[in-house]
Amino acid sequence: MPKVSPAGLRRSGDSKSSLRGYWVRVRFIIRCNTEYGESLAIVGSSSEIGKWNVASRENLVWCDDGTWQKTIDYYRDAEENLDVEYKLIIVRYAGTTQVCWEDGLNRRLQHPTVDVGCVSNVCRKEVMVFPDYPEWQDYGLKKFKEVTFSTAGGVLSFNIACAKASHTDMLSTFLTGLRPETRARYGAHPLTAEYAAEACDYGSDANRLKTHLLIISPGPKPEVVGYILMDQSEITHEHERYRKLYNTHLESPVDIFFAPVMGDKYQNRGIASSVIPVVKKHIEDIRARSIVLLGGVQQTNASAVHFYQKSGFHKYGEFTWDNLVNVDMRLEVR
Ligand SMILES: CC(C)(COP(=O)(O)OP(=O)(O)OC[C@H]1O[C@@H](n2cnc3c(N)ncnc32)[C@H](O)[C@@H]1OP(=O)(O)O)[C@@H](O)C(=O)NCCC(=O)NCCS
CATH class of the missing domain: 2.60.40.10 (Immunoglobulins)
Incomplete structure (x- = not known):
């Protein structure tokens, strides 16, 4: 064999x-x-x-x-x-x-x-x-190549793919180029070149339950316009907070942690809203149960809170971390 x-x-x-x-x-x-x-x-x-x-x-x-x-x-x-x-x-x-x-x-x-x-x-x-998460990047090429979004700004066309080795430089340029205001809103992990390299190493053990989803512009010089982390692993402090504050028992791998960030010039153009149905379909396909905001969303991040609510996330409650009030939100698909 x-x-x-x-x-x-x-x-x-x-x-x-x-x-x-x-x-x-x-x-x-x-x-x-x-x-x-x-x-x-x-x-x-x-x-x-x-x-x-x-x-x-x-x-x-x-x-x-x-x-x-x-x-x-x-x-x-x-x-x-x-x-x-x-x-x-x-x-x-x-x-x-x-x-x-x-x-x-x-x-x-x-x-x-x-x-x-x-x-x-x-x-x-x-x-x-529990068979593992399949290599979504390859399905991505088949199912999601050239997804066309109709947004408020007109019709936009992007590719969705799972991060792989060939994306390392592209993802690094994206993460390190984000402006401070955007960086301040994203606490899931460092937005660095080192992290980009880790994220694009699909073969690493740490990535076994993680999907690093990239939204990529088409054309001769493709660039990453948005990035979404989906993490099916057990993140102890997140599970504990849900249990203590809301008496809710999250479970790996069926409750998936979620953390998106769009490029500065691509925010509020309906891109993340257009990706949500694709993500939801995938969640249903793999028979997962819910998407949970990793670390919640900052209470003052009005556009993100609006976006999540519009996408079907429900507020669970609030907690304070690093002097910032955060809102826990979760989208249940079954
Ligand atoms: C949050 C984020 C991922 C959403 O992605 P996006 O592609 O910009 O989202 P969309 O354009 O699809 O939707 C944004 C919605 O917020 C609305 N919005 C924008 N500014 C707003 C404000 N100040 N108050 C309320 N709603 C606002 C938009 O009008 C849009 O809603 P609509 O479609 O009903 O008009 C993106 O804005 C982002 O990366 N922000 C910075 C990083 C971040 O906050 N990440 C989340 C960490 S939890």
């Missing part, structure tokens, strides 16, 4: 190969109470997971946090159906290899989705699956 290295995955981000097909990265994190001598594996319909041949199964790796994990990267031609069927199996070696299949219907991996499942099976195991 051909194995794809993370480096190979990143190389696929060049526009030529992306247009021909898709790299998909799926991370399985599975809780399963195996017994000593047993291991967990995946076998399924595609060649990467053995074509239903147990001998070619993909074995998962036992991790210290009590889960079995595996990242599988695979490539599909643009025309090919991305759906993959699979089952989890428990493998035990006792002189010969014994296999215990989970019962029920085959699991199905549809892209881009997050498959959150729970099965009880012949092995009496509880299994929870």
Whole structure:
């Protein structure tokens, strides 16, 4: 079975190969109470997971946090159906290899989705699956290339893409060029060249649950006109604030932290409002639950508060941080 290295995955981000097909990265994190001598594996319909041949199964790796994990990267031609069927199996070696299949219907991996499942099976195991966020950049090229927005300022046309290595300079120019008034409104992370490099390193572990969405002007000299961080990881202080102040329990990865910033000359032209439906559709596709403003929004940031309310976010309450009053807002999609 051909194995794809993370480096190979990143190389696929060049526009030529992306247009021909898709790299998909799926991370399985599975809780399963195996017994000593047993291991967990995946076998399924595609060649990467053995074509239903147990001998070619993909074995998962036992991790210290009590889960079995595996990242599988695979490539599909643009025309090919991305759906993959699979089952989890428990493998035990006792002189010969014994296999215990989970019962029920085959699991199905549809892209881009997050498959959150729970099965009880012949092995009496509880299994929870969180395949990873797929590489949105490639879907982006297919689904969102040349999104045309009708805004108050006329018809504007931009591309939406996930940050990847080739965007590093462009994102750095955007972040470092923002004027002080805009920077003062954005507290989610530093707006620096170093951060741009981190954001564009899709292969890094820290980015496993993050999407750095770029809104890019078309034409011979494309530039980033807007940037949105979407973070599915657990951010302890944010989760704690929601729990303490609002008795609301946020959960990773289904509650997604959100932090947008538009370029100075592109603000208040309806661009972020036009991107929101695309983001909402994606959130529904991956079966997430809500979008939560990372660190809230400053109470005095009237245009942003208006924008969020107009986009369907609800106010949860207020908190003070660094002598500034911030408003917690969240958009629930289910
Ligand atoms: C907040 C932000 C992301 C919104 O993106 P955007 O593309 O400018 O948003 P839109 O143009 O789609 O919508 C802005 C809305 O605010 C309105 N608005 C502008 N100034 C306003 C003001 N002073 N008071 C109230 N509403 C105002 C606009 O009229 C528009 O609403 P409308 O479509 O009903 O007319 C962007 O303005 C920005 O990057 N601001 C600086 C950084 C920031 O504040 N980030 C958010 C951190 S939480």
